Amino acid sequence: xxxxxxxxxxxxxxxxxxxxxxxxxxxxxxxxxxxxxxxxxxxxxxxxxxxxxxxxxxxxxxxxxxxxxxxxxxxxxx
Amino acid sequence: xxxxxxxxxxxxxxxxxxxxxxxxxxxxxxxxxxxxxxxxxxxxxxxxxxxxxxxxxxxxxxxxxxxxxxxxxxxxxxxxxxxxxxxxxxxxxxxxxxxxxxxxxxxxxxxxxxxxxxxxxxxxxxxxxxxxxxxxxxxxxxxxxxxxxxxxxxxxxxxxxxxxxxxxxxxxxxxxxxxxxxxxxxxxxxxxxxxxxxxxxxxxxxxxxxxxxxxxxxxxxxxxxxxxxxxxxxxxxxxxxxxxxxxxxxxxxxxxxxxxxxxxx
Numbered sequence: 554x555x556x557x558x559x560x561x562x563x564x565x566x567x568x569x570x571x572x573x574x575x576x577x578x579x580x581x582x583x584x585x586x587x588x589x590x591x592x593x594x595x596x597x598x599x600x601x602x603x604x605x606x607x608x609x610x611x612x613x614x615x616x617x618x619x620x621x622x623x624x625x626x627x628x629x630x631x
Numbered sequence: 632x633x634x635x636x637x638x639x640x641x642x643x644x645x646x647x648x649x650x651x652x653x654x655x656x657x658x659x660x661x662x663x664x665x666x667x668x669x670x671x672x673x674x675x676x677x678x679x680x681x682x683x684x685x686x687x688x689x690x691x692x693x694x695x696x697x698x699x700x701x702x703x704x705x706x707x708x709x710x711x712x713x714x715x716x717x718x719x720x721x722x723x724x725x726x727x728x729x730x731x732x733x734x735x736x737x738x739x740x741x742x743x744x745x746x747x748x749x750x751x752x753x754x755x756x757x758x759x760x761x762x763x764x765x766x767x768x769x770x771x772x773x774x775x776x777x778x779x780x781x782x783x784x785x786x787x788x789x790x791x792x793x794x795x796x797x798x799x800x801x802x803x804x805x806x807x808x809x810x811x812x813x814x815x816x817x818x819x820x821x822x823x824x825x826x827x828x829x830x831x832x833x834x835x836x837x838x839x840x841x842x843x844x845x846x847x848x849x850x851x852x853x854x855x856x857x858x859x860x861x862x863x864x865x866x867x868x869x870x871x872x873x874x875x876x877x878x879x880x881x882x883x884x885x886x887x888x889x890x891x892x893x894x895x896x
Contacts, residue, residue, distance in 0.1 A: 574720055574886025578810075581818070585810035593805070618802040625793050625803075 579623045586619025587612050646843035648835035653757055653828070672755045679741045679755075683734070709733050712881065720885035721892065728888055731772075732881050739765070739823065740877035746830055747869050754873075757827040759820065766820035769884040777891030786891070811890075819883060826876045830869045837862040 594611020597603065656662045659669040690705035698706060712733040717725035742761065746754035755761045777786040791807050792800065841855035841862070 581810040581814050586806045589805045589809045618806050622803055625795050
């Protein structure tokens with residue numbers, strides 16, 4: 554893993570956000586994922602009266618989505 | 632500035648403190664409780680604005696090659712924000728945002744610092760309106776910068792469509808929209824507001840709690856002294872929070888501007 558680290562920032566605007574910004578971005582993706590899809594699942598629950606199953610599925614989907622986003626947006630580019 | 636001393640002198644200090652304690656009596660008209668046009672909070676905000684303008688004007692009015700103490704101080708603040716926030720987060724393109732970040736940082740730092748400066752002892756940022764407006768400025772700014780840099784369509788395409796196979800995009804785009812355009816201004820505002828609100832509340836609880844205990848039972852006097860010692864300790868903690876929150880707000884704004892300027896990757 555140590556081999557595929559990026560060279561240090563050259564300061565161009567295309568660089569990934571550093572340190573703190575990256576951390577907050579990751580956190581907001583993970584929480585945001587659960588909230589957004591949990592909410593959509595909850596709406597489906599209210600609509601079809603499924604008793605919470607859709608909310609659960611939504612939260613799990615949202616978590617997966619959040620993780621995918623963190624990997625894709627913040628992961629080491631190949 | 633005037634409210635607290637009166638309250639303590641007249642023994643009206645009620646325990647536990649409530650949200651009411653954040654709404655101090657009006658200054659003009661004096662002492663009115665239902666008039667919020669000119670309160671201590673208003674005064675402090677304008678004072679902060681005036682102090683900052685004066686400070687930077689005076690320290691840069693006659694710049695020397697070998698800086699005077701005041702000039703050195705102003706230059707270190709600017710240099711800190713420029714190098715450690717703007718350039719660190721955005722790169723060389725960040726230098727042109729450094730003046731705004733410095734203003735933002737100094738304003739938040741000073742208005743936060745009112746929370747522990749004697750006789751002020753409450754921060755304007757413990758009212759949601761001020762952090763909310765600062766967050767709105769940052770929000771409008773990073774979107775505007777992004778739209779100007781990339782053009783409207785490309786900016787939203789960049790920020791909403793992550794590099795991923797098309798079949799998971801429907802899952803990801805709502806999350807991107809939520810975390811980029813809805814959560815950001817909200818979390819900026821609430822983080823600063825909640826920290827300053829909680830800090831003021833904490834100091835109130837320990838100060839007023841000391842008074843409540845000593846007036847309830849003389850045997851509790853040692854405990855109320857302990858409570859006041861805690862107030863002093865918490866004031867130092869507040870100092871840490873004050874600096875940290877000013878820094879975090881500025882760093883996050885810088886990080887959002889960086890995100891708006893970033894090329895697709």
